[in-house]
Amino acid sequence: MKPGYLHGFGNEHHSEAIEGALPWGQNAPQHAPLGLYAEQHTATAFTEPRGVNRRSWVYRIRPSAAHPEFAPLSHETLFSAPVTDGVASPNRLRWDPLPFPDTVMDFVDSLYTIGVTGNVLQRNGIGIHLYVATASMDDRYFADSDGELLVIPQSGALLLHTEFGRLHVAPGEIAVIGRAVRFRVELPEGRARGYVCENYGQPFTLPALGPIGANGLANPRDFLYPVAAYEDREETVQVVQKFGGRLWAADYAHSPLDVVAWHGNHGAYKYDTANFAALGSIGFDHPDPSIMTLLTSPGELPGQANADLAIFPDRWTVMEHTFRPPYFHRNGMSEFMGLVHGVHDAKSEGFVPGGASLHNLWASHGPDAETTAAAIAADLQPRKMTGSLPFLLETRYPVTVTELARSAAHRQSGYDGAWAGFPRSFTG
Structure with a gap:
């Protein structure tokens, strides 16, 4: 089944995978429909102006709080700002493509940091990464609490299974996965290479057009958000979280992608640069x-x-x-x-x-x-x-x-x- 999409950048979208799963008139009803649990993802400060406030309500099979303790997870090629082993240099630098590995590596394992700016703990700056994945994340999930992820495929498409639904992203398209949104990456073509900007700072938004006027550059209607699509898995999976500049992992007894319905403006989206x-x-x-x-x-x-x-x-x-x-x-x-x-x-x-x-x-x-x-x-x-x-x-x-x-x-x-x-x- 192909992923479905909702149009419009930053809109208050809503979607349900099962009819009747989404409540109306009350965000957190005393009893959510279909025995689901109501939960809010708040991506900005509560008191930020309405125009920039980002949050989504999700209605899931289990609360996301139902998980064991996270333990540190080592990663030899992924770094965060500030780095102790690095140089801010005036020299101009250029790289050939990162070769595909001979070993089996999923999206998370393959992340490779070129450079960083700012400070991940102070929530400013970015991390610049590459990925060269050769395996899908079948029983593994990832969430970046340090920043939202801008993904730019270069070779091979990605199928992003997120808490809010699925995004198929091919070269020529980009995807943005909101801060702390859990997802896994499937490789429809067996392997994929591309770029990732990890944004520690304010969420990406559309630039002001100023004298350009109403039209031009990226039009809001061309941004696509996923429709609800949930996983109901009763088996052991690994959830990896990036927090405080390092990776942590915990084994869950169920899939964290168990959101049956949602509404809001924080989640994940994609955009075709041809538009x-x-x-x-x-x-x-x-x-x-x-x-x-x-x-x-x-x-x-x-x-x-x-x-x-x-x-x-x-x-x-x-x-x-x-x-x-x-x-x-x-x-x-x-x-x-x-x-x-x-x-x-x-x-x-x-x-x-x-x-x-x-x-x-x-x-x-x-x-x-x-x-x-x-x-x-x-x-x-x-x-x-x-x-x-x-x-x-x-x-x-x-x-x-x-x-x-x-x-x-x-x-x-x-x-x-x-x-x-x-x-x-x-x-x-």
């Missing part, structure tokens, strides 16, 4: 990448995000008298880039699907010499850019790179060479 209404310059000058923002996690300073997700999908480029690729720049935001498919227009080689680059704040970067020469000499006719999907994670914090990623075999040691070979063309 993004890209905007740009129709006269001259290359617009800033902020014009491509899909989601933003607001920071404490206006305009300086805890994290932004920008994407660069198919679009027309028509600017006249303009250097069209991303210009040379250095700025006060750190930039982590990934590539789902295709070729990035600022790098002619070396940046491949599944790979990644990191330019910490104030690091000088831009197109390579070959791309620069071609852009200067180009006949500037309208051109549709197709077949590529780079994305950018931007944060106001410097990114501390883990020693694991800094010394990794798949890190490109000669990345600085991308800016070698520029001729001296000064004529003054």
